[in-house]
Amino acid sequence: MGSNTTIVGDFNQMTLDDKLSTIKYEPDINSHLNPDFEQCKTCKSKICNKICPAGVYEWLEDEKKLLVKYENCLECGACRIACEKKCINWEYPKGTKGVIFKRG
Amino acid sequence: MSENLNSENKTEVIVVGGGPAGISCAVTLARAGHQVVLIERGKFAGAKNMFGGAIYAQPTREIFPDFEKTAPLERKNVTHKYAILGEKDGTVIEYTNKSEDPVSYTVVRGKFDRWMAEEAKKEGVILVEETVVKELIVENEAVVGVRTELEDFYANIVVVADGVNSLLAKQIGLRGDIETKDVAVSVKEVYKLSKEKINDRFHLNDEEGCIYELFGGSMLNKLGLGFIYTNKDSVSIGLGITLNEFENDDTKPYEYLDKLKKHPLIEPLIKDGELLEYSAHLIPEGGFNKIPTLCGAGVMVVGDAAMLVNNLHWEGTNLAMMSGKLAGETAVVALSKNDFSENSLNRYAEELEKTFVIKDLKTYRDLMDIAHSRKNSFFGYYLKKINSFFEMFTSVNSVPKRTLYWNFIKSLFKDRGIKELFKDLWAVIQLLWGILIK
Numbered sequence: 001m002g003s004n005t006t007i008v009g010d011f012n013q014m015t016l017d018d019k020l021s022t023i024k025y026e027p028d029i030n031s032h033l034n035p036d037f038e039q040c041k042t043c044k045s046k047i048c049n050k051i052c053p054a055g056v057y058e059w060l061e062d063e064k065k066l067l068v069k070y071e072n073c074l075e076c077g078a079c080r081i082a083c084e085k086k087c088i089n090w091e092y093p094k095g096t097k098g099v100i101f102k103r104g
Numbered sequence: 105m106s107e108n109l110n111s112e113n114k115t116e117v118i119v120v121g122g123g124p125a126g127i128s129c130a131v132t133l134a135r136a137g138h139q140v141v142l143i144e145r146g147k148f149a150g151a152k153n154m155f156g157g158a159i160y161a162q163p164t165r166e167i168f169p170d171f172e173k174t175a176p177l178e179r180k181n182v183t184h185k186y187a188i189l190g191e192k193d194g195t196v197i198e199y200t201n202k203s204e205d206p207v208s209y210t211v212v213r214g215k216f217d218r219w220m221a222e223e224a225k226k227e228g229v230i231l232v233e234e235t236v237v238k239e240l241i242v243e244n245e246a247v248v249g250v251r252t253e254l255e256d257f258y259a260n261i262v263v264v265a266d267g268v269n270s271l272l273a274k275q276i277g278l279r280g281d282i283e284t285k286d287v288a289v290s291v292k293e294v295y296k297l298s299k300e301k302i303n304d305r306f307h308l309n310d311e312e313g314c315i316y317e318l319f320g321g322s323m324l325n326k327l328g329l330g331f332i333y334t335n336k337d338s339v340s341i342g343l344g345i346t347l348n349e350f351e352n353d354d355t356k357p358y359e360y361l362d363k364l365k366k367h368p369l370i371e372p373l374i375k376d377g378e379l380l381e382y383s384a385h386l387i388p389e390g391g392f393n394k395i396p397t398l399c400g401a402g403v404m405v406v407g408d409a410a411m412l413v414n415n416l417h418w419e420g421t422n423l424a425m426m427s428g429k430l431a432g433e434t435a436v437v438a439l440s441k442n443d444f445s446e447n448s449l450n451r452y453a454e455e456l457e458k459t460f461v462i463k464d465l466k467t468y469r470d471l472m473d474i475a476h477s478r479k480n481s482f483f484g485y486y487l488k489k490i491n492s493f494f495e496m497f498t499s500v501n502s503v504p505k506r507t508l509y510w511n512f513i514k515s516l517f518k519d520r521g522i523k524e525l526f527k528d529l530w531a532v533i534q535l536l537w538g539i540l541i542k
């Protein structure tokens with residue numbers, strides 16, 4: 001994620017990746033978001049896929065697996081609350097890691 | 105951090121969270137001559153925070169009397185606009201007042217929270233950044249300290265100011281888990297625009313700001329509100345939608361915002377802007393009925409951690425500051441008596457009851473329940489109907505006006521049915537009763 005990327009002009013064409021590329025992150029090597037993947041297999045709503053403002057969660061139907069792109073997390077907490085099975089072991093990233101908002 | 109503490113890693117008060125609540129609490133204690141450590145997980149205070157947003161002048165002066173001289177403020181807000189958006193049309197009510205002292209200023213949290221924290225430091229607060237409090241240390245049913253990633257620290261009192269998610273208040277059972285109907289997920293985008301463009305588009309002079317509250321549009325029939333705030337040379341646009349709205353729908357938070365930005369009334373305001381930053385945060389919406397237990401032995405909960413947000417008015421920082429200050433004052437009293445029991449700290453809850461914080465939340469205690477139950481009326485149908493009224497009123501189509509009026513009135517009964525209309529009316533009466541009398 002570059003922090004200096006800027007997106008000009010037609011924001012109608014903007015993708016989520018474009019949006020995320022404007023944010024500064026200090027990524028950790030370990031995920032601070034740890035769902036219980038066994039429970040995800042029987043989760044009906046997969047609500048985490050819908051509510052995450054950073055598109056962190058993606059259910060891979062072929063592999064029956066939940067992909068967690070934790071490096072993109074904005075640390076809002078929505079998935080923790082909304083998870084159908086309340087099965088996300090959700091922590092804040094380490095003090096030196098994670099998102100750094102400059103214009104919040 | 106250890107060098108600031110005695111050999112047992114103990115201080116008088118630890119405040120967890122360097123937002124407006126925590127900083128206000130810490131600085132109140134430092135001014136009274138107490139040892140206070142403020143722990144913030146971000147690289148600097150504000151780095152993890154996002155809001156609309158505007159801070160309010162009078163409440164901020166109560167904590168930092170001269171803040172207007174040195175704080176990093178963007179613009180002083182002189183214009184408030186309420187935009188009721190249909191699918192493609194919209195009705196805007198505007199209130200402008202350029203003469204009075206400003207009620208609010210727009211700020212950027214990464215600058216403003218950081219400024220507040222630095223000011224607090226100057227007044228003696230020991231600020232520890234880049235440190236996550238993992239849990240509270242509890243001994244004999246009293247909170248006696250905090251566990252960070254590296255070390256344990258002890259204090260007579262711990263103030264929990266860790267924001268909306270408050271994992272700490274939850275850990276010690278002062279509050280239960282948040283339900284999806286009691287919290288909104290919000291996304292915001294900040295667009296770079298020249299000062300001149302902002303002034304032109306929002307009818308402002310330099311330094312003056314404009315706030316838009318947005319109803320409807322992409323959020324029609326959803327419990328959601330949008331906002332636009334002007335900064336010096338950027339414009340912030342965002343929205344918050346109650347989390348349980350996503351259960352029956354595949355639209356993602358940022359898709360609502362993308363659609364809102366394309367609304368014909370909104371697009372010209374941010375056109376040609378360059379996206380500087382995208383961000384997200386939760387907003388507590390539980391209101392009065394969801395305020396947790398505010399204190400226990402050795403611990404007090406302040407700000408968003410205590411759900412102290414008046415969401416209809418986009419007020420949160422002021423409630424956070426007031427609650428932080430009162431918790432700080434209570435800690436001063438408790439330290440003088442050397443009594444950190446729940447009973448002693450309960451003074452904070454009692455004092456808070458007397459202020460606008462609890463009073464306002466009480467005033468709106470029924471708002472969210474009514475909003476949830478009559479959502480399609482008040483966040484959908486009537487927003488569209490207000491616009492169709494003006495569409496009718498402004499139309500010039502050789503149909504006699506009286507016919508137009510009667511058609512409009514008939515449409516109300518046809519669309520809604522008498523029963524629904526009465527339910528809506530009853531909801532309004534209940535709401536007004538709650539706000540004005542109950």
Ligand SMILES: Cc1cc2nc3c(=O)[nH]c(=O)nc-3n(C[C@H](O)[C@H](O)[C@H](O)COP(=O)(O)OP(=O)(O)OC[C@H]3O[C@@H](n4cnc5c(N)ncnc54)[C@H](O)[C@@H]3O)c2cc1C
Nearest residue numbers: 121123124125145155156157158237266267407408420421
């Ligand atoms: C979209 C949006 C728009 C808003 N608009 C407005 C507005 O215009 N005006 C207004 O007055 N209010 C507004 N609010 C509400 C306002 O932002 C909050 O009410 C206010 O910030 C609460 O202050 P706080 O100090 O309680 O919490 P926060 O500001 O959230 O601060 C909590 C702090 O604690 C830190 N922290 C959390 N956990 C830990 C831990 N375990 N260890 C160490 N540190 C930790 C966080 O990093 C953070 O700095 C808005 C909110 C949102 C989301």
Ligand code: SF4
Nearest residue numbers: 035040043048083084
């Ligand atoms: S909502 Fe929870 S249980 Fe369902 S897929 Fe997501 S993380 Fe797994």
Ligand code: SF4
Nearest residue numbers: 052073074076077079
């Ligand atoms: S905390 Fe927020 S941004 Fe991070 S994964 Fe959960 S929903 Fe997405």
